[in-house]
Amino acid sequence: MVATELLTELKSILPETQMEAGESEGHPLGNGGRLIVYPKSEEEIVNILKYANQSGKKISVIGGGTKRGFGGLTESADLLLSLANYKGIVEHTVGDMTITVKPGTPFQELQAYLAEHHQKISLDPAWPEYATIGGVIAANDSGPKRFGYGSARDIVIGMRVVYPNGTVIRTGGKVVKNVAGYDMNKLFIGSMGTLGVISEVSMKLRPLPKYESLILVSFEEGNLEEEIRSFVVRILDSMLEPTSLELLSPSLSERLTGQKRYTLAISFEDVESSVHYQEDFVKRIQPSKTKMTILQQKEAQSFWNQFYKIGPNGLQHTENKETQAALKIGVINLDVLKVIKESQLIQDSNNLLIEAHGGLGHGLCQVYLKGASEDILSAIQDLRDFVTQLGGYLVVKHLPLALRQKVDVWGEKPSYFFLLEGIKSRIDPNRILNHKRFVGGI
Amino acid sequence: MRGKEIQTKDKHIQNLAKIVGGVQSILYKKEDLLAYDCDGFTIHRHLPKAVVFPKNTQEVAEVVKYCNENNLPFLARGAGTGLSGGAIPLNGEVIISLVRMKRLLSVDLENRRAVVEPGFVNLKLTQSISDKGYYYAPDPSSQYCCTIGGNVAENAGGAHCLKYGVTTNHILGLEVVLPNGEIIEIGKNGIPDQPGYDLLGLLTGSEGTLGIVTKITVRILKNPEAKQTVLAYFDKVSDASQAVSDIISEGIVPAALEMMDKTAIEAVEAAAFPVGHPRDIEALLLIEVDGISAGIDEQIHQILRVCKNRNVREVKVAQDEKERERWWANRKTGFGAMGAISPDYLVQDGVIPRSKLPEVLERIKKISEKYGLRIANIFHAGDGNLHPLVLFDAKKPGETEKALAAGSECLKVCADVGGSITGEHGVGIEKREEMRFIFNDEEIMAQTNIRDVFNPKNLLNAGKLFPTPGRCVEVKKERKEVITS
Numbered sequence: 001m002v003a004t005e006l007l008t009e010l011k012s013i014l015p016e017t018q019m020e021a022g023e024s025e026g027h028p029l030g031n032g033g034r035l036i037v038y039p040k041s042e043e044e045i046v047n048i049l050k051y052a053n054q055s056g057k058k059i060s061v062i063g064g065g066t067k068r069g070f071g072g073l074t075e076s077a078d079l080l081l082s083l084a085n086y087k088g089i090v091e092h093t094v095g096d097m098t099i100t101v102k103p104g105t106p107f108q109e110l111q112a113y114l115a116e117h118h119q120k121i122s123l124d125p126a127w128p129e130y131a132t133i134g135g136v137i138a139a140n141d142s143g144p145k146r147f148g149y150g151s152a153r154d155i156v157i158g159m160r161v162v163y164p165n166g167t168v169i170r171t172g173g174k175v176v177k178n179v180a181g182y183d184m185n186k187l188f189i190g191s192m193g194t195l196g197v198i199s200e201v202s203m204k205l206r207p208l209p210k211y212e213s214l215i216l217v218s219f220e221e222g223n224l225e226e227e228i229r230s231f232v233v234r235i236l237d238s239m240l241e242p243t244s245l246e247l248l249s250p251s252l253s254e255r256l257t258g259q260k261r262y263t264l265a266i267s268f269e270d271v272e273s274s275v276h277y278q279e280d281f282v283k284r285i286q287p288s289k290t291k292m293t294i295l296q297q298k299e300a301q302s303f304w305n306q307f308y309k310i311g312p313n314g315l316q317h318t319e320n321k322e323t324q325a326a327l328k329i330g331v332i333n334l335d336v337l338k339v340i341k342e343s344q345l346i347q348d349s350n351n352l353l354i355e356a357h358g359g360l361g362h363g364l365c366q367v368y369l370k371g372a373s374e375d376i377l378s379a380i381q382d383l384r385d386f387v388t389q390l391g392g393y394l395v396v397k398h399l400p401l402a403l404r405q406k407v408d409v410w411g412e413k414p415s416y417f418f419l420l421e422g423i424k425s426r427i428d429p430n431r432i433l434n435h436k437r438f439v440g441g442i
Numbered sequence: 443m444r445g446k447e448i449q450t451k452d453k454h455i456q457n458l459a460k461i462v463g464g465v466q467s468i469l470y471k472k473e474d475l476l477a478y479d480c481d482g483f484t485i486h487r488h489l490p491k492a493v494v495f496p497k498n499t500q501e502v503a504e505v506v507k508y509c510n511e512n513n514l515p516f517l518a519r520g521a522g523t524g525l526s527g528g529a530i531p532l533n534g535e536v537i538i539s540l541v542r543m544k545r546l547l548s549v550d551l552e553n554r555r556a557v558v559e560p561g562f563v564n565l566k567l568t569q570s571i572s573d574k575g576y577y578y579a580p581d582p583s584s585q586y587c588c589t590i591g592g593n594v595a596e597n598a599g600g601a602h603c604l605k606y607g608v609t610t611n612h613i614l615g616l617e618v619v620l621p622n623g624e625i626i627e628i629g630k631n632g633i634p635d636q637p638g639y640d641l642l643g644l645l646t647g648s649e650g651t652l653g654i655v656t657k658i659t660v661r662i663l664k665n666p667e668a669k670q671t672v673l674a675y676f677d678k679v680s681d682a683s684q685a686v687s688d689i690i691s692e693g694i695v696p697a698a699l700e701m702m703d704k705t706a707i708e709a710v711e712a713a714a715f716p717v718g719h720p721r722d723i724e725a726l727l728l729i730e731v732d733g734i735s736a737g738i739d740e741q742i743h744q745i746l747r748v749c750k751n752r753n754v755r756e757v758k759v760a761q762d763e764k765e766r767e768r769w770w771a772n773r774k775t776g777f778g779a780m781g782a783i784s785p786d787y788l789v790q791d792g793v794i795p796r797s798k799l800p801e802v803l804e805r806i807k808k809i810s811e812k813y814g815l816r817i818a819n820i821f822h823a824g825d826g827n828l829h830p831l832v833l834f835d836a837k838k839p840g841e842t843e844k845a846l847a848a849g850s851e852c853l854k855v856c857a858d859v860g861g862s863i864t865g866e867h868g869v870g871i872e873k874r875e876e877m878r879f880i881f882n883d884e885e886i887m888a889q890t891n892i893r894d895v896f897n898p899k900n901l902l903n904a905g906k907l908f909p910t911p912g913r914c915v916e917v918k919k920e921r922k923e924v925i926t927s
Binding site: 095097150174180182183186189190191207238273276277330331362392393410416417427 | 551552553554575596597599603607608610611626627628630631632633634635636637638639640641642643644646647648664665666667687690691693694695733734735736737740741793794795796797822825826827860861862863864865866867868869873877880881884885886888889891892893894895896907908
């Protein structure tokens, strides 16, 4: 069905000003829609979903668009449901340190507002200026500070979710501790919009740290893996409480610090005396043949602000002869060392730029690749083989549609796939939402 | 010991005995089964068909497969300390006791994880790694005897979850026997964010209705460098709760922030671990801060200042570990202490937005007056988890029902102010009807739909967690009959 026909049908449930035709040429990242709809209320979301469910239409869901290259096998669904205009704070109870927001609220806008109250959401996702809270949660994005503060599953306390049949389900609540019924919040975090449209999110907040610093320790050539490992183990086995313990590959480190060396980014956030005390400890155990830089407060913040923009951003995708890809790799914590090293080796043996970082306290790595398509595909395969041997997994977080059709974005189906399938079929039997965007074509 | 042969003609019992290795691994005689007719929630009782004690995952899977094929209802049980009746065999279940699967399988300090069997006792984990400077964070008050498998089923909390989170925040991986007997591994190798829906998060806190956990990978943490504990006595509850808010708004994240009211203080002082709290105060706060030593003094100083600004009568910092432990023993045995001032008590487990505390306590006082029953309050004040303890005497006719009704009304108050009916004890049998205070029919159905994916025949722990749709009047009647019979 063409956009104009859809528009005619939808006119009775949505003002025409909240609809526009989708990209006529298609989008290189796919995940578009013939007609773009911009609901401004939950009721409008309900009506759009009901309409699609009853008339057999497929819907793609989008927030800021930064993750448009993440999963999905179709160029264009019938409708692209954009939550960009469904934004704002519903309720912020300062004393209870909880906040409820609409999904289209950009992450950075939220943090800026909360900072006025000396509070924050303890997540550090990529591209906070553009990424919306709904998208961050639906794709379960997290950054290096996950080590200190956890991820979306640790901070989301409640949601409102519009099911494909238009039913609105509340999960969790607005209190920070709650075990009433199944923990349904977990089902939607990281579900890539395949189960429902999140129409409200409640989160618990943390106080803004009173002080912060960032120590960058860069390692000269030598027996790197052993040296970095023993230094990291020493930190982990000490009383230190770093909020990040992130290893940067030489190529990424070069971009961020000018030094082409394996670099460890150790951040501390606490009262000032505690932060300096921890810096002193790190200085005392500094390995020989390393360089140390300490960034205080604003300097540390500006390092991280740069850091959150290093990966590809689906919103700013431009056709280029160089292809860009982003991978998320999960391994057992200290195996991050091996993954970062391996990605550097693959860069050197292929004609690619590969930048990588990974958290030694949580086991998640992000790898960014730039180069020719074939080389990228073969590097993904090499890395996946390597990671599988370590017992981990590799997920492709960003890749143009044409290449996504050639590589398995999510890897092999798990043995319990029938459970995932079962959940999807119960909630979205007509498969209208983000069709085939998730594991095993769910 | 008992006889070496099974003395029953029940072929199911004979077959189950074969699976678990004979007569020493199964109970089936009425006198043996009596100990399993309830858990920590003692108001409901029902005899199981049998209790089996498998030694490994394979045996669990075979028992489950057998039950599934023969349509025998079954459920898993750990130490039986649950407070909401989750392990009570309402339908004459075969109880799969996991207490013989109690090994610590591995500890990996460098990667901060440990693998345990479900029957492993919570506190033993911390004891096994404390010499290396590590611990397991979730610390329910029953941690000296409750099992980690049970903690996973209930998503157990504890006094220190304000800063460190509840069980779900510390579970990295699970081996699960599904209700059809199939064994699956979720959170493979304890690596976070496995592709797919977060089954780990869904299973944790599912009260044993989605699967039976047979192996658990948990996160372990390094001990904080320093710890300080403050005890503060207040003449007014409103001052104490204001102090709680002030501490939080100072940007302090205490490891624990506990409150007890006058009746609770009377009980703990009459019980096994008295501290010498004054009897005439209205509320006390027990506040613990931990972390880097260099930052602790500053935070303690702020806390003392906040308490003084809120008219504290007396405030003191624990002088040594012994004193700290005495304060905590006094608090952690708070529920049991009710036995010192009342023949019976009923624990409730509501959650409220912290800021609503004065209003909620006022309303609970009215409930207490209405029913003529004393209600003590023990409160994880930092995260709003309130435990009203309704004191009653089951021997007095009608008083049990009154206590149940008063408890339910307390939960209604929590729900009315935007809270929840349970923060850490679970719904079980006890709060099935109260689920309606916070969820509508469609939301309950959304949850039972998920159950049906895992547990399509509903043989595993049926009748827990959810009210029966459209039958709530009948359910209430049935419940009354059980109580009075």
